Amino acid sequence: MIVGHKIQREFLKKSFESSRISHAYLFSGVDGLGKKTVALEFVKLINRAVARGEDGRRNKFLLPSRLRLDERSSSTSQPDLIMVEPQPSIKISQIGEMRKALSLRPFSAPFKTVIIDEAEKMTDEAQNCLLKTLEEPKGQAVLFLISSNPEILFETVRSRTQSLKFYPLSSGEMRDFLKPKISSSDLEKLIFISEGRPGKAIDFLRNPQKLKVWWQIFEDIQNLVDSNISSRFKYLNDFFQEDNSKEFLNIFLRYFRLVLLSKLGMTNNFNTSYSLQKIKEIIELGEKMKFLISRTNINQKLALETLFLNI
DSSP states (O other), X not given: OOOSOHHHHHHHHHHHHXXXXXXXXXXXXXXXXXXXXXXXXXXXXXXXXXXXXXXXXXXXXXXXXXXXXXXXXXXXXXXXXXXXXXXXXBOHHHHHHHHHHHTSOOSSSSOEEXXXXXXXXXXXXXXXXXXXXXXXXXXXXXXXXXXXXGXXXXXXHHTTSEEEXXXXXXXXXXXXXXXXXXXXXXXXXXXXHHTXXXXXXXHHHXXXXXXXXXXXXXXXXXXXXXXXXXXXXXXXXXXXXXXXXXXHHHHHHHHHHHHHHHHTTSOSSSOXXXXXXXXXXXXXXXXXXXXXXXXXXOOHHHHHHHHHHTO
């Protein structure tokens, strides 16, 4: 089931019905929104269409009477669907294999389709290789670039795609989505933690321990703000793990954005003695450390130490 994103889904449906499908799309927005899910459903839609004109050639797309954009099939495994995923980056060899597959005619569907997940993890060489496909699209092929950090992609890549921005769901949409799946006592807490991201909420539901860890880190950050430098560094020495540093920064930034809202008078739950300028500086530094940890080989513990020295 797809939840939310009505504007984006309607845009895709209309582009299909008017036979104006782009050769490449860029779906952007934070992790856990359902961008890849929407892409997969659109792939199913266009490839289950009757795509024949009166002369037998593919020149018109006809929507089956009861086929919807959110209709699911039992499997995403399709011979004409190519999935490209980071390992842990997306290398030029992967894009080369993709290009080779696209040079072949579709096996059973009107289109060859490609989903490049976490597209921002393409190496520079991979992006340059992809540009050849974007600049000279061939045959019946549609590409979907899925990214939570599209600004990392080359401008030449972004400019050759149809861009669709995805946004977090409202609290009401999340409540309707989650109510059948969780007890009422935990519902509001999960809505708060998942921040309008249904994928994130489902991940927490499947892994209850992650939910406990998230909440514990959030409470730890609240305590660290009021502690001295030695206590902050002791916490870092006791609990630091490289594979958790990105999630720690996500929670850290979530806390300080709530502090910012409180300072602006939009909520009363996170009172602070910090000035507005100081809060903004902390958020900017947190974003910088998050970017460096994601995109460089920076010493992650040192990055967090720098952050702790400035709160």
